[in-house]
Amino acid sequence: MRAVIAEDSVLLRIGLVKVLEAAGFDVVAETGDAEAVLAAVEEHRPGLVVLDVRMPPGFTDEGVRAALVIRKQWPDTAVLLLSQYVEERYAADLLSGDTRGVGYLLKERVADVEEFIDALRRVAGGGTALDPQVVSQLLLRRHSDPLDRLTPRERDVLELMASGRSNAGIAQALVVSESAVAKHINSILAKLDLPKADADHRRVLAVLRFLGVG
Amino acid sequence: MPLLALARPLLRPFDGVGRSVACIAVGVLVQLAALLVVAVPWLPGGPDEVLSVLAAVAVPLAVLAAAAPVLSAVQRARFRNRLGVEIAAPAPAGSVVRRLRAESTWRQVRYHLLVGPLLALGGAVTLLLWAAAGVAATVYVWIWALPPEVRLANIGYTTQAAYVTLAGAAGLYAAAWLSGVLARTDARAAARRLGPSRAELLEQRVEEVTESRAGVLDAADAERRRIERDLHDGAQQRLVSMAVNLGLAKVTLKDLPEDARKVIDEAHREAKEAIAELSSLVRGLHPAVLEDRGLDAALSGIAERTPLPVGLRADLPVRPAPAVEAVAYFVVSEALANVVKHARATRADVRVETRGGILLVVVTDDGVGGADPTGGTGLAGLAKRVASVDGTFSISSPAGGPTVVTVELPCAP
Structure with missing residues (x-):
């Protein structure tokens, strides 16, 4: 799959290119600013774009705005945003509407190469990858609603679910069996008055909608 | 040389005596000019009835009061130029009404109408003392300037003249001392009445201190931000790049011997820990998200x-x-x-x-x-x-x- 990288820090860009190539992506363009990345996407029509949030010329949220443009003009292109810190509004902007093929991760996650490659593949495959910090920060904002009815374990499951993990991934992370995870999820969906759904991304969508960003 | 050293304390009144005398002289002149204003109605053909007498007193005083800012400026210039004493002007009060109500206005008027004239009177006396003592101390010169017949007619004048000379020298010494005291007293009185009050000075000082403190805080803040940027753009990027390379080695070099993989694994973990530590340090300094x-x-x-x-x-x-x-x-x-x-x-x-x-x-x-x-x-x-x-x-x-x-x-x- 073709990929485009937009990251203004040269060192990190070189690292990203290596990781993407190791993950089997074909990096067709690498740029350091938001204008250039739109041109590159127009030209190459990649399957995946990895963007830094903060880029020249303004060093504010150029990456987010470019990502929104890409989502609108080329809906089939998956977008993964990298940020120095968690900003809920960016996540909310990015996740409003279609959440297929979207990711929002902290930059330091790139160093966890294996997990980062997982996240890349998941997003490129139309899934979702949210940084655990993003999820818990979003959860933080709504502590006064039905979430209070969840047990701590169910909250853990919900956080992992919202970050885009599969049942198997959640089971592995919490060191429990997959059937236990499935039970927890059913209980969560019931407590949150959400209709049962089996497709992974619909599940995430439901969670995100509940979080107020979908 | 030792003799001069002994004499030095005795000569102290003569230190800067020229400036003191100049200051006093100018002060007397200024007060004479003011006196002229007060005296105008009393020139021949002046007032004789009660009302007009009152008016003749009140009007010139009012004029002086109104002219207080100008007079104050003149006096400040006198101390600055003659003594090198800087007296700051109090904060301008603005409108006439506010000026009349300002405490600093009445302090100035007190100086111009009361303290200043008294000191000028003392100044005039001192100047006269200088003149009289000067003549007395140099009495021989004057005697020689007289026709010889006078000297012949007053045989024995030398003893008297010697006394007069001594008295003149003492008078000069006293005049010098008095000039110094007067000039200093005048400068102190003027500083108290023509300058900003203690409250105003403190207020000003607090303002300055507040401002400089804000400046220091801003500078410290800016410095923290700069360090944050430097760390983020430098060391942090390098660490991430290193961790990415180590992570890649872990992922791609699957067929390495077990101990080599262990070393890479360890290095990777440590690099990630260093990133986490550096991030928390940077956040403690000045988090980018805050800005x-x-x-x-x-x-x-x-x-x-x-x-x-x-x-x-x-x-x-x-x-x-x-x-x-x-x-x-x-x-x-x-x-x-x-x-x-x-x-x-x-x-x-x-x-x-x-x-x-x-x-x-x-x-x-x-x-x-x-x-x-x-x-x-x-x-x-x-x-x-x-x-x-x-x-x-x-x-x-x-x-x-x-x-x-x-x-x-x-x-x-």
Whole structure:
């Protein structure tokens, strides 16, 4: 799959290119600013774009705005945003509407190469990858609603679910069996008055909608 | 040489005597000019009835009072040019009414109508003393200037003349001493009545100190930001790049011997730990999110990193000044760190809102209480940081809890 990288820090860009190539992506363009990345996407029509949030010329949220443009003009292109810190509004902007093929991760996650490659593949495959910090920060904002009815374990499951993990991934992370995870999820969906759904991304969508960003 | 050294204390009155005398002389001239104004109605053909007498007194005085600012300027120039004594002008009062009500106006008038004339009188006497003593001390010269017949007619004049010369020398000495005393007294009196009052001086000083303190704080803030940027753009990027390479080695070099893989694994883990440590250091300095996205976003970051449930309510319609934001961030960060370390709490709540010109920060926990603001350095440091922007800090922490830390920071509404 073709990929485009937009990251203004040269060192990190070189690292990203290596990781993407190791993950089997074909990096067709690498740029350091938001204008250039739109041109590159127009030209190459990649399957995946990895963007830094903060880029020249303004060093504010150029990456987010470019990502929104890409989502609108080329809906089939998956977008993964990298940020120095968690900003809920960016996540909310990015996740409003279609959440297929979207990711929002902290930059330091790139160093966890294996997990980062997982996240890349998941997003490129139309899934979702949210940084655990993003999820818990979003959860933080709504502590006064039905979430209070969840047990701590169910909250853990919900956080992992919202970050885009599969049942198997959640089971592995919490060191429990997959059937236990499935039970927890059913209980969560019931407590949150959400209709049962089996497709992974619909599940995430439901969670995100509940979080107020979908 | 030793003789000169012995004589030095005796000659002290003559130090700078020229400047003192010049100062006194100018002072007398100025007062004479003012006296002329007062005396005009009394020139021949002056007033004789009660009313006109009153008017003749009141009008010139009023004129002098009205001219006080000009006279004051003249007097200040006199002290500056003759004695090198700088007297600052009090703050201008503005309109006529405000000038009449200003305490500084009446202090000046007191100088021009009372103190100044008295000192000028003393000055005139001193100048006369100089002249008389000068003539007496040089009496022989004068005698020789007289026709020889006079000397012949007064045989024995030398003894008397010697006494006169001695008296003149003493008079000169006294005049020098008196000039010094008078000039100094005048300068002191003028400084007190023509300059800013003590209250005004203090007010000015407080203003200056406040301003310079704000400048120091801003500079410290800017410095923290610069260090944050440098670390983020330099060391942090390098560490991430290194960790990525090590991680790649882990992923791609599957067929390495077990111990080599172990070494790479270890290095990778350490690189990631270094990144985490550096990130937390950078956040402690001045988090980028605070500068970019404001207090609300930065606080939710802290709340998220705190290892217990934290409720956050932030109501900030407008962003406070950067220095105030930084202090508020620091307060919440330290307060939550204290909760985690000491309170044994199950949850904490953070409330941040602007109320009028005040940024209110309240951090509550349901822990064991008993926090002592004088005990550890944490709370004392908090109080100091808050005081640096003129904020107030209070803590209520009865044994058994709950603990409530309340901080109010002034910020422009």
